[in-house]
Amino acid sequence: MIYFISYDVSNPKRLNKVAKTLENFGIRIQFSFFECEMEREQLEELKSALLKIINKKEDSLRIYPLCQDCAAKTTSLGNGNIFIPKTFEIL
């Protein structure tokens, strides 16, 4: 299943940790917006990792599932570029 994760993290250190964690699970579409294709177990693993990083009062993170049908209807305007970050395998 595809999940979109967007976040608002005010503290730069936490912001970087959140991005680094998400890079292990998916592709950075925009500065604070990731696209992750994963199974339920991985999503739970990701959520618990993120919960250890964020400040629950200050930071906001949203996880949007995108079914096959919705994913197929996604469109882009402009260059449609996405960040090409380094992706890491979970060993």
Place this chain on the structure above:
Amino acid sequence: MIYFISYDVSNPKRLNKVAKTLENFGIRIQFSFFECEMEREQLEELKSALLKIINKKEDSLRIYPLCQDCAAKTTSLGNGNIFIPKTFEIL
């Protein structure tokens, strides 16, 4: 139908125009990420308005549809706050 729109616009003036335009169509979830509930015609109206603003080479904008099922499964971590911007009616 709910649509998520995320964008990467390098030029501050265009960035502001894109945000102002999107504020007429939905709610700002994060800095460059909007949630818009609209019909097909409004989506087309929005797309043509945005295409007049963005620089197709430099800027990137993505439109993700979210069906009822996916929308219902959206989760948030942390304060789950969303920006509460001024919303404008289209007269």
